[in-house]
Amino acid sequence: xxxxxxxxxxxxxxxxxxxxxxxxxxxxxxxxxxxxxxxxxxxxxxxxxxxxxxxxxxxxxxxxxxxxxxxxxxxxxxxxxxxxxxxxxxxxxxxxxxxxxxxxxxxxxxxxxxxxxxxxxxxxxxxxxxxxxxxxxxxxxxxxxxxxxxxxxxxxxxxxxxxxxxxxxxxxxxxxxxx
Amino acid sequence: xxxxxxxxxxxxxxxxxxxxxxxxxxxxxxxxxxxxxxxxxxxxxxxxxxxxxxxxxxxxxxxxxxxxxxxxxxxxxxxxxxxxxxxxxxxxxxxxxxxxxxxxxxxxxxxxxxxxxxxxxxxxxxxxxxxxxxxxxxxxxxxxxxxxxxxxxxxxxxxxxxxxxxxxxxxxxxxxxxx
DNA sequence: GCGAACACGTGAACC
DNA sequence: TGGTTCACGTGTTCG
Numbered sequence: 565x566x567x568x569x570x571x572x573x574x575x576x577x578x579x580x581x582x583x584x585x586x587x588x589x590x591x592x593x594x595x596x597x598x599x600x601x602x603x604x605x606x607x608x609x610x611x612x613x614x615x616x617x618x619x620x621x622x623x624x625x626x627x628x629x630x631x632x633x634x635x636x637x638x639x640x641x642x643x644x645x646x647x648x649x650x651x652x653x654x655x656x657x658x659x660x661x662x663x664x665x666x667x668x669x670x671x672x673x674x675x676x677x678x679x680x681x682x683x684x685x686x687x688x689x690x691x692x693x694x695x696x697x698x699x700x701x702x703x704x705x706x707x708x709x710x711x712x713x714x715x716x717x718x719x720x721x722x723x724x725x726x727x728x729x730x731x732x733x734x735x736x737x738x739x740x741x742x743x
Numbered sequence: 744x745x746x747x748x749x750x751x752x753x754x755x756x757x758x759x760x761x762x763x764x765x766x767x768x769x770x771x772x773x774x775x776x777x778x779x780x781x782x783x784x785x786x787x788x789x790x791x792x793x794x795x796x797x798x799x800x801x802x803x804x805x806x807x808x809x810x811x812x813x814x815x816x817x818x819x820x821x822x823x824x825x826x827x828x829x830x831x832x833x834x835x836x837x838x839x840x841x842x843x844x845x846x847x848x849x850x851x852x853x854x855x856x857x858x859x860x861x862x863x864x865x866x867x868x869x870x871x872x873x874x875x876x877x878x879x880x881x882x883x884x885x886x887x888x889x890x891x892x893x894x895x896x897x898x899x900x901x902x903x904x905x906x907x908x909x910x911x912x913x914x915x916x917x918x919x920x921x922x
Numbered sequence: 923g924c925g926a927a928c929a930c931g932t933g934a935a936c937c
Numbered sequence: 938t939g940g941t942t943c944a945c946g947t948g949t950t951c952g
Contacts, residue, residue: 568931570941574777575929581780588787596927598753601760604783608767611790618797689885690869690876697869706868707886747946749925754944775942 613739665741669734675704676723676733684715692717695740844920848913854883855902855912863894871896874919 582600586592589604665682682688689708696703701721708717727733765771765779768786772778844861861867868887875882880900887896906912 565931566939567933571931572929574942578777578780579929581777581784584784585780588784588791598756598760598927601757601764604787605760605763605767608783608787608790611787611794612767615790615793615797618794687872687876687882689882690872693866693869693872697866703866703868703887703889705886705888707884708882709884710882744946745925746948750927750946751944753927758944777942 609735610738610742613735614742617739617742665738667734667738667741669730669737671723671728671730671733674722675720676728676730677718677720678733678737679716679718681717682715684710684713688715689717691741692719692737695737696721698740699736844917846913846917846920848909848916850902850907850909850912853901853907854899855907855909856897856899857912857916858895858897860896861894863889863892867894868896870920871898871916874916875900877919878915 582597585604586600589600589607592603593599664685665680667681668679670677678692680688680692692708693703693706696719701723704720704722706717706719708715710716723733727736761776761779764783768779768783770786771782843864845859847858849856857871859867859871871887872882872885875898880902883899883901885896885898887894889895902912906915
C-alpha cells in the first residue's frame with residue numbers, strides 16, 4: 565500500500581519537528597510530547613514578556629508610564645500579538661521556569677495575594693518590592709524567607725478595580741520582574 | 744475498553760496543547776501540525792535573537808561603589824560632618840521620629856536583625872529592600888506590615904566580618920534610606 | 923495488572 | 938482521481 569508509507573513519512577516528519585522544538589526550549593521538564601508543548605508556550609510567553617519589558621525600558625526613566633502600560637497589556641490580552649496566555653494545564657513538577665521563578669496570584673476581594681518562589685539570587689526580595697512600587701500597588705503585608713538557594717515570598721497588595729485579573733497581574737508583575 | 748478511552752483523552756490533551764501553541768505563535772503559515780511546529784521553533788529563535796539584540800543595546804551602570812562607600816562611612820563615623828546619628832534609644836512609644844522613621848539594629852552572631860518603623864508612604868518596603876540590595880547584604884528573612892499610616896518592618900541579614908557594628912550599620916542603612 | 927506514553931495501520935475527509 | 942492530513946482503535950513497552 566502507498567497509503568501506509570505516506571503516513572509513515574508524515575509521522576517521521578512530525579517527530580523530527582518535535583525533536584527540533586525540544587532543542588530550542590530549555591528546561592523541558594519531562595520528555596513527553598504534551599509537556600513539551602505546554603513548556604513551549606510558557607517559554608514563548610516568557611520571552612514575549614521579557615521583550616516587552618526591554619522594549620519599554622530601552623529609554624531610561626519614563627517610569628510613571630508603567631501603570632497605563634499595564635492596563636494596555638491587560639486589555640490586549642489574548643487578542644493580538646500581545647497575547648499572554650499562560651499554561652492552563654498541569655502545575656506540574658516542572659518547578660521554576662527558565663528564569664528560576666514561579667509566581668502565583670490570587671485575587672481576594674479588593675486585594676491580591678502574590679506568592680513567589682525563585683532561586684535566592686540577585687536580591688529577589690528587593691526586586692519584587694521594587695516591581696510592586698513601580699506598578700504603584702499599595703503593599704499591605706509582605707514576608708520573605710531564604711533557605712540556602714531557595715527563596716519564598718508572599719505579599720498582599722491592594723488592587724484597583726480595573727485590574728483585578730489574576731493572569732493579567734501575574735504577567736504584569738512577571739514582566740517587571742525579569743528585568 | 745479502558746484503553747481506548749485513555750488514548751482518546753491523550754489525543755484530546757495533545758490537541759489542546761497544539762491549540763494553545765497556535766494561540767501564541769503568530770503567522771501560522773498553514774493550519775497543519777507539522778508546519779505549526781516548525782513555525783514555533785522559528786518564532787522562538789526570532790524572539791531569542793530579538794532579546795539578545797535588546798540586551799546588548801542597553802547601557803549598564805555599575806553600582807558597586809556602595810560597599811566601599813559604606814566602609815569609609817563606618818571608619819569616619821562620629822568624627823566629622825559625615826555623622827548621621829539618629830534616635831539612639833529603644834523604639835519608644837513616642838512614634839516616628841522627626842524623619843518619620845525609626846530604625847534599630849541588633850547584631851546576633853554572623854547576622855543582624857534590623858527593625859524599622861515609619862509612616863506608610865513612598866513604598867517603605869521597597870526602599871528598605873533596595874537599600875539592603877545596594878549595600879549587598881544577603882537577606883535571610885524579611886517581613887513587613889502596614890496598618891493605616893504606620894509601617895512596621897523587620898529583616899534578618901548576613902553581615903560580613905568587617906562591619907559588625909550596630910551603629911555603623913544603622914547609619915549606613917539610614918543614609919541609603921533617605922535617598 | 924495498571925496507567926502512561928508511543929508507533930502503527932486504517933478509514934475518512936478534503937482539496 | 939491521487940495526495941495529504943487527520944482521528945481512531947489497537948498492539949506494545951516500561952515503571
